[in-house]
Amino acid sequence: MRDRWLVDGTHVRFGVLANAWKETVRDAMADIATNLASAKVQVRRAVFRRTGDPGERKRMLAALAADRWAGDPFLARQTRKHWKRGRNRTHDQIVVRADQHNTVTDGRGRLWLAVPGLERRQMVRIPLSTTVAPTGTLRLILRGGRVEVHYQIDASQMRSSQRPCGDATVGVDKGYTEALTDSDGVRHGSRLGELLTSESDRLKERNRRRAKLRSIANTAALRGDHAKARRITVNNLGTVKRDRRAARHRARVRTEIFTAADRVADKAATVVAEDLTKSFAGRRTLGRNVDRRLAAWTKGVTAEALTSVSERRGSALVHVNAAYTSQACHRCGRLGRRNGDRLHCTSCGVVWQADVNAAINILQRAGDPDIALHTPHHAVRQILQDRTDRHRTRLPVQDSSPATTERRARHPNRSLMSNSRKQVDR
Template structure:
């Protein structure tokens, strides 16, 4: 067995500090505390400026030189004071529909996908016959294409999530989406329809949700997840179960009719408002001691 020699050491706030004035770090080493000048480029200086990092890792290169990884934690901004809730219906028929009326439909992405799959089929045919060189070349192109398709989807998700966050910032709004944790377990117990199958299997759909959650943190927009039961069946005006046909929704009770996904996004926004209001009343009872909470019916 080979002897293992440690080549790195972890430093926390007790034994590590950074000084911007002369770009040095102070480290506790075997022979005591030492100030070491950092060899920095403009990029690193820009990143370190004004920061107070509290942890680092000292590493030793094979050639004997040392380098240091400094961990910078991004401080997330305080959530904005919300005036309204934007409901976002994700991945049902369209990629995303918001209660503000923004909509990204699947048409464009479907066209691109169809084109990819056509080219893929013809390349696969080439990859299975022909000379060894043709087969290898076809395989290479196939690999590159799958990377391109993935990056296209990622670019699209990045832009959609960004547009939704911008809309929330513009309207001082909270974002509400459906809580789909456990959708795989739940839906495996009974036959799933096409939409549910797509939602639970699609990495692109989960990527969009992930982008939304990390961007909401980054920009201080509150994101709430609501119970997805009935968000697509109920009328958002009177809460009666309505009729869905293809992309349309019609309420037999109050007569509201319109885009089915838009109705879904309104329901999600309504539920999001309830969730965030419940949370708001908790802070109220903490702030004001001895204050008698009015009955729920008196709260507007």
């Protein structure tokens, strides 16, 4: 694409030097490749769901890895479904190579960044609000009248990366009122629910007022009073202050979640967590206020925090299938009744704290020989029901194949030991 633009003269319309637009094109193509790689993860799951034939799976996975998916109808359909071709909403940005910029400190100790301008051999100098000089390839974004300078740093040199991880193995469950709850019953990031609720309620009131002002402006424009409509739009419906406050809120939420992940790493050498990249369709419709407060984007931040902190701190992150972990009793495995933050087990007659119960189930799921990471939720439900029935009727395990027997010997079914634990707990 870069060479084609050079030949047909498309690059002349950009109005910037060749080094700048070439790096920006390379960055955009890398984003497209990353988006496609993310879609391939979903397509692989669809392949495993479609067929159990090892030969057919191997053929389809090989075609997907070699980017020959367009020739297979199923792969082409699944790739088109999951490859959304995302839209980049960041404008006025440019990528600057490491050898194209430099920094200098003036007599007052202020740091300035010099980058190539639109004219050859002309540099643009940008004052920085830090004393640390950016290094490597830079991404410059003009946003809200300010220049943002983005660059990469070595995570291993960060102060938090020098903290050793613990030596325990814990399961963690993502929550709303707190970021994470571990299998020991400890809650981490307890201010998350307060941050999300207060910001959600504030946005509801602010959007209500903005909608009323927008209605007044539209009515004035229909009457021909365009001056009034413009005054309302300029003075009352701006986005600079709104976007700045939203960025501060996102930063506070990220800080709370990353701090919670660090506290989990303080005690754990192995962190067992649910696969937060998988979406589950809700069975019941929640209220509008609840939908607004749940803030689905925090799930991605939590997944990012667990992955990033585990890599920096040296702890192992194990993903497990989260189906029914918040609805099954960790003692007997029976599906209970969930009501808010409480889970009532009708078999044990015990009311558990729902997040702690889910964290224990997630920890136990790591050693489960029957429930894999991508086992469909309906199959998980059937497995849990079969275990409950066998436990209630005291029947032996039905599958006596050598492979299954060996797996069960290495990973004993915890639900079969629930009776002894029940007696100890009582």
